[in-house]
Amino acid sequence: MIRQRxxxxxxxxxxxxxxxxxxxxxxxKAAAPAAGPVERPIRTALPMSRECGDIxxxxxxxxxxxxxxxxxxADELEIEQTLRQYQANTGHEAVAVMLPTLNGKDDGLVARxxxxxxxxxxxxxxxxxxxxxxxxxxxxxxxxxxxxxSVEDSNRKAQDVINEMMPALSRGDMAGGxxxxxxxxxxxxx
Numbered sequence: 001m002i003r004q005r006x007x008x009x010x011x012x013x014x015x016x017x018x019x020x021x022x023x024x025x026x027x028x029k030a031a032a033p034a035a036g037p038v039e040r041p042i043r044t045a046l047p048m049s050r051e052c053g054d055i056x057x058x059x060x061x062x063x064x065x066x067x068x069x070x071x072x073x074a075d076e077l078e079i080e081q082t083l084r085q086y087q088a089n090t091g092h093e094a095v096a097v098m099l100p101t102l103n104g105k106d107d108g109l110v111a112r113x114x115x116x117x118x119x120x121x122x123x124x125x126x127x128x129x130x131x132x133x134x135x136x137x138x139x140x141x142x143x144x145x146x147x148x149x150s151v152e153d154s155n156r157k158a159q160d161v162i163n164e165m166m167p168a169l170s171r172g173d174m175a176g177g178x179x180x181x182x183x184x185x186x187x188x189x190x
Contacts, residue, residue, distance in 0.1 A: 052113035055105055060095065060118050063087075068100040070135065075175035082182040093121045094129035094185055096178050102137055111143035121145050129189065131161070131181045135174060140165060142181070148189060160188045 058067040063083040064076045071079075083094050095118065102110055111132050115121070121128020126145035133140055142158035149157075164184035168176030 052109070052117075053105075055110055055113050056103070057114065057117055058097070058099065060097075063093070063095045064097075065095070066098045068098045068134075068136075070098045070133070071175040071178065075179070079175075079178050079182050082179065083185075086182070086185050089186060090190065091122075092125075092127045092129060092189065094131070094182070095120055096131045096133075096182060098133045098135075098174065098178070100134075100136060102134055102139065107132060107134065107137075107139045107141045108143065111141050115143060115145075121147070129185060131165075131178060133169075133174060133178060135169075140169065140177075144189070157188050161185065164188075 058065045062080050064080050066076060079096050083096065087093050095115075097111075097114060099110070111130050114132075115128055115130050120130060126147035128145050130141070130143045132143060140162055142161045144154055144158065146154070148154050161181050161184050165177040165181040168174075168180055
């Protein structure tokens with residue numbers, strides 16, 4: 001894995017590493033707001049591998065999980081809509097996760113274990129994407145499956161998504177940061 005630090009001016013220390021999940025977008029199309037409530041089924045989780053140890057598995061409703069309770073329900077629904085539109089346009093599944101803590105675990109391991117347990121992306125294309133935010137530990141990660149190219153190329157793409165998120169995150173706007181990250185997928189990972 002290659003770790004990259006974000007610019008010093010950033011309020012959060014960022015790590016962008018490709019592993020575990022996978023992403024890919026197409027032409028950017030604005031997601032229209034939902035006319036009514038979005039159905040958000042709870043995803044059944046697979047058992048985690050032994051290397052995941054005692055990582056707690058938060059509930060994933062639809063494509064968003066916020067056990068840290070960082071953002072309002074309306075913002076979660078907007079992120080959900082954006083991620084659904086991305087999947088409809090590209091066929092690549094992406095999820096957004098906001099955790100209260102990593103409990104001493106590596107953010108890359110946590111992202112990979114959650115992505116695998118939730119079966120994010122197509123298992124044959126290895127094309128899932130996870131936006132992971134843990135503000136209490138100043139961590140942002142964009143994890144993607146190896147179906148998006150080389151590790152170096154995936155790291156560059158992950159950093160591009162993080163760069164889109166940083167203006168809002170630097171202001172302490174967690175919802176705005178996740179919305180920007182979700183919107184950026186369509187032009188960074190087509």
